[in-house]
Amino acid sequence: MPVITRRDLLAGAAALGLTAGLSVESAKAQNRRFRFVHATDMHMQPTLGAEEGIRQAVRRILSLDPRPDFVLTGGDNISNGMSLSRADALAMFGKLEEAYKPLEMPVHHCIGNHDVYAWFSKDDAQRKEPDFGKKMFQDRFVRAPLYRAFDAGEWRFILLDSIAPAEGSYRGWIDDEQLQWLKGEVERVGRQRPILICTHIPLFTIYTQYAIGGVEATPANLIINNNRQVYEILKGYNVKAVLQGHTHVREECEYAGTRYITSGAVCGEWWTGPRLGVDPEGFSVFDVEGENLRWQYVSYGWKARSRPS
Numbered sequence: 001m002p003v004i005t006r007r008d009l010l011a012g013a014a015a016l017g018l019t020a021g022l023s024v025e026s027a028k029a030q031n032r033r034f035r036f037v038h039a040t041d042m043h044m045q046p047t048l049g050a051e052e053g054i055r056q057a058v059r060r061i062l063s064l065d066p067r068p069d070f071v072l073t074g075g076d077n078i079s080n081g082m083s084l085s086r087a088d089a090l091a092m093f094g095k096l097e098e099a100y101k102p103l104e105m106p107v108h109h110c111i112g113n114h115d116v117y118a119w120f121s122k123d124d125a126q127r128k129e130p131d132f133g134k135k136m137f138q139d140r141f142v143r144a145p146l147y148r149a150f151d152a153g154e155w156r157f158i159l160l161d162s163i164a165p166a167e168g169s170y171r172g173w174i175d176d177e178q179l180q181w182l183k184g185e186v187e188r189v190g191r192q193r194p195i196l197i198c199t200h201i202p203l204f205t206i207y208t209q210y211a212i213g214g215v216e217a218t219p220a221n222l223i224i225n226n227n228r229q230v231y232e233i234l235k236g237y238n239v240k241a242v243l244q245g246h247t248h249v250r251e252e253c254e255y256a257g258t259r260y261i262t263s264g265a266v267c268g269e270w271w272t273g274p275r276l277g278v279d280p281e282g283f284s285v286f287d288v289e290g291e292n293l294r295w296q297y298v299s300y301g302w303k304a305r306s307r308p309s
């Protein structure tokens with residue numbers, strides 16, 4: 001029978017202590033790792049198989065291994081909300097709700113210009129409806145302020161509402177109330193914690209240069225017009241990335257330590273094929289470990305239909 005000495009007991013305890021220590025460490029490391037999907041520009045519409053396409057994208061999200069902890073939608077959940085009748089807008093939002101239902105993880109929605117109901121309507125009665133404008137999307141999908149923030153591990157995720165009315169149209173703009181809130185929010189978060197921002201209309205992009213031409217100015221509806229104001233608020237904070245939609249292309253630019261990532265579109269070129277013949281229908285998967293962020297674009301294999309269905 002082996003004799004157990006006091007020394008053996010101490011060594012055993014130390015080993016146990018070490019093991020316990022390690023498991024706490026690995027639990028911490030686990031906490032510092034998470035995965036999420038940024039799926040933007042779904043454009044639910046009655047034609048071109050959009051509903052089937054979105055359902056296919058949802059199935060692909062669910063088949064990811066490891067499974068994402070949550071999904072961020074980047075705006076333009078439906079198509080043409082600004083000029084739809086009430087019945088048609090409700091029908092599209094209804095179809096979308098059904099399509100998103102199988103997602104068993106939290107889904108955080110960001111608003112896009114197409115999600116705004118009836119802004120282009122000249123009908124006074126329609127303009128007076130209680131869910132006119134952003135309200136319809138907000139009530140059905142967000143049930144909270146359209147600009148807001150949440151924690152993901154050590155990170156703070158901030159969702160912005162970048163859609164503002166303009167003469168007969170809309171433009172990218174962060175209004176004063178939201179700027180004030182953003183300033184307070186980053187002050188509360190502090191300069192150490194990593195921050196990720198999600199906006200539909202890009203804060204910074206070079207889309208115009210490669211899609212239109214070198215000296216073309218970026219139109220007011222393609223960029224947050226007061227982006228410099230936003231930049232000044234965020235300067236000095238640990239903003240790792242700004243996720244953007246709207247242009248449907250895949251693009252990444254980095255400036256002053258912040259990555260400006262536009263992550264394609266679920267609908268590609270509005271359900272007619274890859275965007276500008278380059279970027280297929282898809283979404284982005286982000287893996288976060290500590291302060292590091294890696295992303296990959298996942299095409300879910302959609303084949304555009306040759307004629308409307």
Ligand SMILES: [Zn+2]
Pocket residue numbers: 041043075076112114246247248
């Ligand atoms: Zn779009």
